[in-house]
Amino acid sequence: METAEVLGPLEFVNEHVPELQKSLMNPDWIIGDGGAVGFTQYVLWMLIVLAIVMIVVLTAAKKLNLVPSSKFTGLVEYGYNFVAKDIAEGSIGHGYKKHIPFLATLFFFILIANFVGLIPGCRTPTGTISITWALSLIAFVYFNYYGIKKKGGLGYLKSIAPSGLPKPMVPFIWLLEFISLVIRALTLAVRLFGNMFAGHMALGIFALLATGFIQGAIGGVVSPLLGSTSIVWMLFLVFMYALEMLVAFIQAYVFTILTAVYISLAESEH
Template identity: 50%
Template sequence: MDAFARLSDEIQELVSEFSSAPVVGNLTFGLTQYSFFLLVAAVVFCIIMAIFVKKQKLVPHGFFVNGVEYLVEYVENDVAKGVVGTGWRKHFPFLATIFFFILINNFIGLIPGMKPGTGAIGCTAALALVTFIYFVYYGCKKHGVIGYLKSLAPAGVSFPMNVFVWIIEVFSLLLRPITLAIRLFCNMFAGHIVMGSFAIMATLFAEPLLEHFSAMNALGALPSIAWLVILLIIYVVELIVAFVQAYVFTVLAAVYIQIAEAEGH
């Protein structure tokens, strides 16, 4: 029971560590650890892009340049051209920025001792709000404000059903930034809690052996090996999730841009 009680306490402490805490100032007017690492990710992003642009030549060479080039082309072909369509070129800088910024944030959060900016709902909400403003702006720019609002109801639906459908579409439109923010936040937050939990379990089983070496303690520490193996597997999975979540967020942004600019629904 003591072991279970301690495990419960450790996990509760782990969860509390992921709560936003002010680094400078307070929670109302200040900088939390998530905001801090969000800024760190922004600086790293700028450095990576500056080095990439400087080293990029007509024929890219080197692991770094080719790696970044591959990701840029991936966003260009698979997301911008593949989803947005004809007018992809003007939206590509925004989509690429969103993708790389989220990806770097997610990867930074996988470094021990660091937190992902995307692990706080406030940070993901800010990203989602920027995306929402972006595609609504281009929808209004393409159709006009009234035209964009009218376009939310599909053509060919008669009155009064078109009013009912329009209300549903407006509600769906307002839900988009909420779902974008929550999806990214939940995946990053939950993944780190799971990894932390397995690390705690591995530590609890190995602790007696570290304090005093004996055959009995060595036998009791064997489950730690299993927990560590599972932890490493989860870590690899989280690396994949970090990429997938950046991709999903960017694809959904592209889909919303395409819908906003589409001629008639």
């Protein structure tokens, strides 16, 4: 049986990494062809995730009882309670109730979006910068809106620098704090995107290594002993997969708690 030239494991990985990178960075276009307007796979998966969130939360809300009757309702209620108590009350404090719907929406959407990407064949909507950017802009506008609503435009601008500073220091600190305020939108977006993208890239590279070594051993390019290290790569892959599940949760948590903290900073009286 004559097949194409068998590559060594490292050449195999080297050859496929650009492909992997391309598939993560430039997704397939469903409508449009890479122009300004179009519809990518990521957008499709975002809509699917939205549908999942709606279905999960609405079915849970339909069966609301004083005592949760099913395990599913209990699970969703636990998630909601987690957002309400640990995230909203813990970081906003007084007057946290009106922010719960927004924070809970963010948390559930990001959590399910992160987890969907871990199912083979699916794509994580948060693995593309455009969607995380949109999410972080929403959060940015939201906390600035509440800050301005509470303190008024000038008052909000003034409150960026903490009070009680020596007079000559105020402009410098104000400028620094202002930069850190503007940068929040960027960091929120890039943190989520970077974690998801890098995680999926690492998963892809471990999968490529596992494939490359076993292929090389079968093709006779490397010794069977070296080929058997494929099992180790496979174990690494499983480990990374478990780690990614943790990261998926932690990133949803971090995004929500940072939004909550920014809201509390915008609303607090220094």
